[in-house]
Amino acid sequence: MLDKFVNIDRRIIFVLVAIAVIVSLLLTFRLPIPPTPPVLSIYNTIEDLPPDSHVLIAFDYDPAAMEELQPMAVALLHHLYSKDLKVIGLTLWPGGTGLAEQALVTLAGEYNKKSGEDFVFLGYKPGVASLIINMGENLHTAFPTDFYGNDTQTLPALRGVHSLKDIDYVIDLAAGASAETWIAFGKEKYKFDMAVGCTAVIGPDLYPFLDSRQINGLMAGLKGAAEYEVLVGFQANAVEGMRPQSVTHALVVVFIIFSNAVFFASGGWRTTRKRLGGAGR
Amino acid sequence: MNRSVDFWILVGTLAAFTAVNIFLFLYGGFRIDWDSFGIVIAAGLTLIMYSFLYKDNPAFKIGENLYVGVALGYTVIITWFNALKPDIYEPFFVPLFTGTARPEYLVVVPVILGIFMVLRISTRLAWLSRWSFAFVVGLGAGLTIPNYIHTFILRQIEPSMRPLFGGNETVFASVNGIFILVGVVTVLLYFFFSIEHKGPVGVASKIGIYFLMVSFGASFGYTVMGRMSLLIGRMIFLLRDWLGVLH
Secondary structure (H helix, E strand, O other): OHHHHHOOOHHHHHHHHHHHHHHHHHOOOOOOOOOOHHHHHHHHHHHHOOOOOEEEEEEEOOHHHHHHHHHHHHHHHHHHHHOOOEEEEEEOOHHHHHHHHHHHHHHHHHOOOOEOOOEEEEEEOOOOHHHHHHHHHOHHHHOOEOOOOOEHHHOHHHOOOOOHHHOOEEEEEEOOOHHHHHHHHHHHHHOOOEEEEEOHHHHHHHHHHHHOOOOOOEEEHHHHHHHHHHHHOOOOHHHHHHHHHHHHHHHHHHHHHHHHHHHHHOOHHHHHHHHHHHHHO | OOHHHHHHHHHHHHHHHHHHHHHHHHHOOOOOOHHHHHHHHHHHHHHHHHHHHOOOOHHHHHHHHHHHHHHHHHHHHHHHHHHHHHHHHHHHHHHHHHOOOOOOHHHHHHHHHHHHHHHHHOOOOHHHHHHHHHHHHHHHHHHHHHHHHHHHHHHHHHHHHOOOOOOOOOHHHHHHHHHHHHHHHHHHHHOOOOOOOOHHHHHHHHHHHHHHHHHHHHHHHHHHHHHHHHHHHHHHHHHHHHOOOOO
16 A cells, blocks of 8 residues: 555656645635745835935846746835836846846836836847956947947936946846856946846745845746735735645655655665665775 | 556547647637747647656657757758858858858868868868867867956855955844855865864864765755746646647
């Protein structure tokens, strides 16, 4: 009997996880989503910015990470547009161009914001670290034109912005190592306030930067996005996703406890210990 | 399970997918336009990619190769319109051949270095790529070393050396400070191989192992969260945008 559980077909686990996600999406129940201090810090920093301050969002992700980072981008843009802040968007990932433009333009329509006047999308440029340094020296030589070919020197949205030093707040939405690059070559060199929104996988790597105060806020994964959605009062995909997220996490915990119980009850630990002992000799 | 069963599963899934889409177009609120067509294609490709969970199959292979091709094509187009055209073609080639303005001759240097990199595909001219790589390595090292030392070592040491009771901290912040200090010291001791791990050093390195285990557990927990988020995002798309059963 226990052998059946030890050699369980992994597809059964996939089906159970799928059922857990679908059922918890279809059933409507609310779970509390209290904001954590790192997410609250981003919200408070934006709240404290006076109108017409410049906020740069780096959409450093592609469709593979959109399920976690696009809700973050949308919630942030709701907040920024509603506060009448000037939004500057760019991406260091070529695959992020479409997602960034979609978020910036769609939300701008809801708040009657105009491209070039209230927000600017600079598009994609290769170079990563050297591009950030270039922007730190002169934003207009790094991006002579915006995504639509307009001269960045003439755009009202960039009035008063010569380099990264003139940006009031930088938020990097990162699916890879771009956050570290922004911190090393941007924040530390040109001294601007910075926060990071990232996928859950790289979240633990970024907490030390919070502790060293190199970033003043951190949103990690769909949970971080859900907290921000709650803070700005715009509850969408991330909040919706918290129900299945909690249910599947509980399911994974049950799987881990169950599999360990079966492992020990079936005597599998003896075989493993023998094998490890043999390898060690 | 034999091949014929897999074949009938494939045919059955295709038939079900087609039937669902016909129903959606007839009664489900889908219109004959590019948006609806895009949703159907995205739903189909999502199901194709998840079919790998059953087992590797030709539909998954098609989806996988399609993704690589589309991503590459998209990257080429974006790079042309966002980098090559505004930074090389328009400031250098257009003025050079039309005489409308003075060409930016400085652009020639990075262009030549870039072409040299591509020459690695030629066995006769591959040596030229070393010049480009020498430039990249030299520049990269010069930029990276001081910035990385400052950002990832010096600034990261600060939290470990912060006063425990500076006046403004809560008790919990001070406790965290102690944890960070003990964690850094014991993990460093665990990776210190010049002393045998016996006695106090052995105890400290054992504590270091526990800190590492907690760190691995946190990373694994976050990874589970991330992977589940991707699944949840796709499920929301399938149930709301495609099937329309979620509002």
